[in-house]
Amino acid sequence: MPALIGRVLSDGVEWPLARIEIEAGRIVAFDGPDSSKGADVVVEDGWIAPGLVDLQVNGAGGVDLTSADRPDAAVAEVARILVRHGVTAFCPTIVTSPQEVILERLPALAPRTHPGGAASLGAHVEGPFISPRTPGVHDPGAIRPPSLAEIERWLAAGRPAIVTLAPEVPGAPEAIARLRAAGVVVSLGHSAADAVQARAGLAAGATMGTHLFNAMPPLHHRAPGLVGALLNGPATIGLLADGVHVDPLAAELVIRAAGVGRVALVSDAIAAAAAPPGPVRLGGQTVLSDGVSVRRADGTLAGSAAMLDLGLRNVRAWCTWLSRARVVEMATATPAGALGRRARVDLDEPADLVVLDRDWNVVATLVGGEIVYRR
Numbered sequence: 001m002p003a004l005i006g007r008v009l010s011d012g013v014e015w016p017l018a019r020i021e022i023e024a025g026r027i028v029a030f031d032g033p034d035s036s037k038g039a040d041v042v043v044e045d046g047w048i049a050p051g052l053v054d055l056q057v058n059g060a061g062g063v064d065l066t067s068a069d070r071p072d073a074a075v076a077e078v079a080r081i082l083v084r085h086g087v088t089a090f091c092p093t094i095v096t097s098p099q100e101v102i103l104e105r106l107p108a109l110a111p112r113t114h115p116g117g118a119a120s121l122g123a124h125v126e127g128p129f130i131s132p133r134t135p136g137v138h139d140p141g142a143i144r145p146p147s148l149a150e151i152e153r154w155l156a157a158g159r160p161a162i163v164t165l166a167p168e169v170p171g172a173p174e175a176i177a178r179l180r181a182a183g184v185v186v187s188l189g190h191s192a193a194d195a196v197q198a199r200a201g202l203a204a205g206a207t208m209g210t211h212l213f214n215a216m217p218p219l220h221h222r223a224p225g226l227v228g229a230l231l232n233g234p235a236t237i238g239l240l241a242d243g244v245h246v247d248p249l250a251a252e253l254v255i256r257a258a259g260v261g262r263v264a265l266v267s268d269a270i271a272a273a274a275a276p277p278g279p280v281r282l283g284g285q286t287v288l289s290d291g292v293s294v295r296r297a298d299g300t301l302a303g304s305a306a307m308l309d310l311g312l313r314n315v316r317a318w319c320t321w322l323s324r325a326r327v328v329e330m331a332t333a334t335p336a337g338a339l340g341r342r343a344r345v346d347l348d349e350p351a352d353l354v355v356l357d358r359d360w361n362v363v364a365t366l367v368g369g370e371i372v373y374r375r
Helices: 071-085 099-105 148-158 172-181 195-204 225-231 248-258 308-318 324-329 333-338
Strands: 003-010 013-023 026-031 041-050 052-057 087-095 124-126 162-165 185-188 236-240 263-266 278-282 285-289 293-295 301-304 353-357 362-367 370-374
Touching: 003 324, 003 353, 013 041, 013 324, 041 324, 041 362, 052 071, 052 124, 052 263, 052 308, 052 333, 071 087, 071 308, 071 362, 071 370, 087 099, 087 362, 099 148, 148 172, 162 172, 172 185, 172 195, 185 195, 195 225, 225 248, 236 248, 236 333, 248 263, 248 308, 263 308, 263 333, 308 324
Parallel strands: 003 041, 052 087, 087 124, 124 162, 162 185, 236 263
Antiparallel strands: 003 013, 013 026, 041 353, 278 285, 285 293, 293 301, 353 362, 362 370
């Protein structure tokens, strides 16, 4: 029976020194420490928290989930890399691609466990039903209007967990309604929508926003657009806190405005994350990483070279007015809640945990009670 002793960050609360015992992958005891009993992990100067949940992972370690020859092997390799960064569950992400590419990948990215790695929560299909006016790094040639027939093929191949689309494109309301009826979370992004169009997308059933500010018009006091509609609630807001995509001041403003319970930190990691600087694949194109940011040759940002644990450390540094436990929520409970799941440390909860040192570096990661990474 694995056991851990240390302070715990969960449910917005920092619990004093506690002992956590695990059996059959679940927490079976969560109480005060007993020094007469041994523990597999003793956290003397740090914290135990729920495992991090990342809703947007395009790849890592040189592996691109959209273009890899063997999608099953690719997602398993990315899963093993993620646990080194405290992530215990994630949404493997497909960028805008031809229909046959998406259909080929969906079964491999379906919810499942990966031995020694993070669990997949199902695919995040980012595009192709986005605006050609705000493609970001996505291939304009593969962008297309929403098609109910194509959505039915996706659902048959392997229901995605999340689909990012633009609410203003023709057919978007019908697509949102169909996806929601099938239990898919719809996220608004890569969009040039005005506030009226954005609100219509939310009214149709969208419940998230994809990487706020990026691939959408900026917030203006007379034209609030998609940013304003998302901030005005109650959607979950994906926020890239790598220090490149969003200025720290803007990130702090979002967290103050929306609240911890609505901000989900995401990595948007691509193959460049946990890999040396240099060229990497993203879908059908090659982009260049300098180890911090990733860009296309024309300078367009192309996802992130950072992992979610860096975003967590950044927000901890930027938002000193927040307690440690509230910061952790944005990388655990909030993203999990966006998918109707929980991420917490408590009795009978899955033993998906991360151990952080005093500087918020990952010391150990447990998935289903198994220590899958230990520094």
